[in-house]
Amino acid sequence: MADLRCPNCSKEYVARVARVGFIEGLLGLFYVYPFKCQLCGCRFSAVQWGVRYLRVEEDRREYERLPTGFPLAFSAEALRGDGMACDVSMSGCTFRAETCQPKVGDVLGVRLQIAKDVEPVAVEAVVRNVRQDHVGVEFLRFQQAGKDRLQQFVRFLLARRAAQAQRAENHVAGADIQHDHWGERADGKSPVSVKS
Numbered sequence: 001m002a003d004l005r006c007p008n009c010s011k012e013y014v015a016r017v018a019r020v021g022f023i024e025g026l027l028g029l030f031y032v033y034p035f036k037c038q039l040c041g042c043r044f045s046a047v048q049w050g051v052r053y054l055r056v057e058e059d060r061r062e063y064e065r066l067p068t069g070f071p072l073a074f075s076a077e078a079l080r081g082d083g084m085a086c087d088v089s090m091s092g093c094t095f096r097a098e099t100c101q102p103k104v105g106d107v108l109g110v111r112l113q114i115a116k117d118v119e120p121v122a123v124e125a126v127v128r129n130v131r132q133d134h135v136g137v138e139f140l141r142f143q144q145a146g147k148d149r150l151q152q153f154v155r156f157l158l159a160r161r162a163a164q165a166q167r168a169e170n171h172v173a174g175a176d177i178q179h180d181h182w183g184e185r186a187d188g189k190s191p192v193s194v195k196s
């Protein structure tokens with residue numbers, strides 16, 4: 001999809017979106033698929049000859065913003081700064097800008113240092129909102145294996161949240177003592193059942 005560009009703003013940050021209605025479903029048989037520009041929101045159809053998209057089942061919870069805290073670095077043409085992430089999902093994050101501040105609409109290269117001693121996750125992102133020193137960005141495009149690593153991290157945060165919720169429930173029931181270690185599992189394999 002690297003050669004596909006938005007007909008409105010001619011940027012390459014386009015994502016395939018779900019087909020809506022009978023006509024789009026029919027067009028899919030002829031390799032015509034709907035896309036949406038992640039920058040300007042323009043929705044358009046494009047022919048992808050010979051490409052059959054599989055319906056990918058996604059876990060919607062991976063798109064909820066989850067509280068976190070890790071350092072990151074961002075850069076644009078004339079901008080370079082550091083920040084601290086406050087929340088993250090597979091679709092974006094909010095961070096506190098520490099040195100300089102980007103503005104709404106800036107496309108940034110962001111390096112998410114989700115764990116110590118590992119290569120940061122590199123992602124291109126667009127600034128969606130700025131409130132005081134808090135910057136909200138939407139992820140546009142990951143580099144290399146970054147998406148997989150961020151997904152592992154988000155799944156770990158989900159498992160930890162589920163474990164914490166379970167622990168709070170047990171606390172109410174007065175049964176927290178024997179289960180106190182549950183929230184401390186760092187491998188993402190929560191022994192408690194995950195409620196959906």
Ligand SMILES: [Zn+2]
Binds near residue numbers: 006038042
């Ligand atoms: Zn566009």
